[in-house]
Amino acid sequence: LSALSSTLKQPENTPHWHILGLGSLGSLSAYYLLQSGFTVSALPRTPTHLVARTLHFPLPQSAPITLSLRADDHGQPITHLWLTVKAHDTARALRPWLPRLANNVTIVCLQNGMGTLDGIDLPEACNLIYASSTNGVWRGADQIHIAAENNTQMGNGSHAAPAWFAPLQQQFRGLHWNHHIDDARWQKLTVNAVINPLTALYQCRNGELLDGGEREQAMEKLADEIDRLCTRIFSRQGWPSDTLKRSRDIAEQTAQNTSSMLADCRAGRRTEIDFINGFLLRQAEKYGIALPFNQTCVERIHKMH
Ligand code: KPL
Numbered sequence: 368l369s370a371l372s373s374t375l376k377q378p379e380n381t382p383h384w385h386i387l388g389l390g391s392l393g394s395l396s397a398y399y400l401l402q403s404g405f406t407v408s409a410l411p412r413t414p415t416h417l418v419a420r421t422l423h424f425p426l427p428q429s430a431p432i433t434l435s436l437r438a439d440d441h442g443q444p445i446t447h448l449w450l451t452v453k454a455h456d457t458a459r460a461l462r463p464w465l466p467r468l469a470n471n472v473t474i475v476c477l478q479n480g481m482g483t484l485d486g487i488d489l490p491e492a493c494n495l496i497y498a499s500s501t502n503g504v505w506r507g508a509d510q511i512h513i514a515a516e517n518n519t520q521m522g523n524g525s526h527a528a529p530a531w532f533a534p535l536q537q538q539f540r541g542l543h544w545n546h547h548i549d550d551a552r553w554q555k556l557t558v559n560a561v562i563n564p565l566t567a568l569y570q571c572r573n574g575e576l577l578d579g580g581e582r583e584q585a586m587e588k589l590a591d592e593i594d595r596l597c598t599r600i601f602s603r604q605g606w607p608s609d610t611l612k613r614s615r616d617i618a619e620q621t622a623q624n625t626s627s628m629l630a631d632c633r634a635g636r637r638t639e640i641d642f643i644n645g646f647l648l649r650q651a652e653k654y655g656i657a658l659p660f661n662q663t664c665v666e667r668i669h670k671m672h
Contacts, residue, residue, distance in 0.1 A: 382447040382473070382531055385410050385439055387460055391504035392477055393451030394420040394511045398434055399539040400449070405531070408439040410464055422511045444469040447531075454480040454642035458487055468493070473529065475521065479627060480642025481556055482649065496523045499551045502541070503624060514624075516540040522548030554613060557597065560644045561589045561614035563628035564664040567638065567671065570629065574622025577615065585660075586618075587611055589644075592658040596647060599654050632671055640668040 384400050386393055387410045397420075400407050409418040415438050422432045439445075446469045452460040457478070470490045476483070477498040489495070498521040503514035518541045521532070528536075528544040536542045545551055565576055565585055576582045590611035597606040631638045644661045651658045 381405055381534070383408070384447045384449055385445045385464075386436070386449045386451065387464065388450060388452035388456075389418055389420060389436070390451060390453070391506040391511055392500060392502065393449065394422060394434060394506070395502065395504055395513060396449055396451060396477065396539075397436060398422055398432065399535060399542075401434070402538040403531075403534045405535075407436055409436040411438045412460065414438070420509050420511050422513060424513050425515070442467070444472075446472055448472060448474045450474055450476045451478065453637075454478050454483045454639040455637055457483040461487060465489075477519075478642075479559060480639045480646060481552065482646045483642055494523060494529075496521055496529075497548050497552055499548065499555045501555075503621070505630065518543065520545040520548060520551045522546050522551075524548070553597070553601075556643060556646070557590075557593050557610045558614045558617050560593055560647055560661070561586050561610060562618055563626045563638075564640060564644055564668055565589070566626040567628040567632045568664065568667055570632075572622065573618045573624045573626055576618050577622075583615075586614055588660045589664065590614060592661055593647060596651050596654065596656055596658060599656060600650060628668070632668075635672065637672055638668055640665055644668075 381404060384405050384407045386397050386407060389397065389409055397407050411418055418436045418438060420434045422434065424432070445464060445467045448468065450457070450461070465488065468490050471492040471494065472490055473494040473496065474489070475496045475498055477500060484495075498519060500519040501517040502519060503517070505512050505514065519539065520543050522545045524546060526546045532544060536544075562573055562576065565582060566573055569576070569582055571582070576586055593610050594606065594608040597610070598608060600606070625633075628638045628640065644665045647661055648658055648665060
């Protein structure tokens with residue numbers, strides 16, 4: 368095994384990163400941050416000195432790569448935080464570290480769903496950068512399997528990316544700065560809101576939703592409600608009402624995938640439904656709109672765990 372360690376020398380004027388959530392995307396991110404020359408510490412859930420993960424890349428990369436990250440133990444302020452915990456775990460995982468966040472902390476939030484940071488008291492001058500990824504990565508214990516490296520977009524609404532972004536982009540496959548990151552996040556959220564609950568409820572792969580029958584009708588019902596809501600939310604900018612088409616396209620492109628929600632259900636883990644369709648329901652309530660089929664799907668998923 369080739370080994371990469373968190374003790375790589377830190378070049379000048381480059382931040383030290385802390386990672387909260389060394390699951391699949393967190394581990395892949397840690398690997399690319401190290402490759403880019405940054406130093407990285409893990410913020411583990413339980414006290415430990417070292418966190419190890421083995422990454423398996425698709426062919427032609429041959430040998431697995433072992434990451435070994437030192438757990439944070441020096442108590443310095445956290446200036447750059449990479450946040451990759453599961454949506455529903457965010458508040459619990461972040462709370463112990465809040466007092467350590469620098470006032471101008473940069474947080475890269477790479478999570479499924481929306482509303483994960485609602486109600487969390489972040490420092491006043493926090494630079495919140497959202498990221499959205501279509502990478503196919505899954506985890507079995509400390510083994511991380513990278514099935515497909517597609518696209519990861521990142522942004523905070525400004526045109527210019529921070530200085531650390533350029534070296535990271537050179538290493539991180541498919542990474543782009545997108546100053547319209549909110550559009551990308553809404554596009555991903557709405558596709559996840561169609562594919563994820565239905566694959567979990569029908570216990571099927573993404574492509575098996577395209578059955579020309581009941582499952583496709585369910586996709587259409589969810590997508591119609593979501594488009595109705597988004598048309599209201601984005602009344603000024605306009606909303607293309609193409610959720611069904613985008614969901615069908617992604618279901619086709621990822622036909623063999625097990626969605627993250629189905630994987631969570633099968634593993635008996637809590638799903639991210641409250642931050643996907645649940646988030647949409649909370650928005651709908653604000654606008655006085657009913658989303659009955661989304662509501663039913665949320666309730667059914669809740670019953671499953
Ligand atoms: O993001 C996904 C997920 O499973 O969470 C999709 C796009 C549905 C791919 O599986």
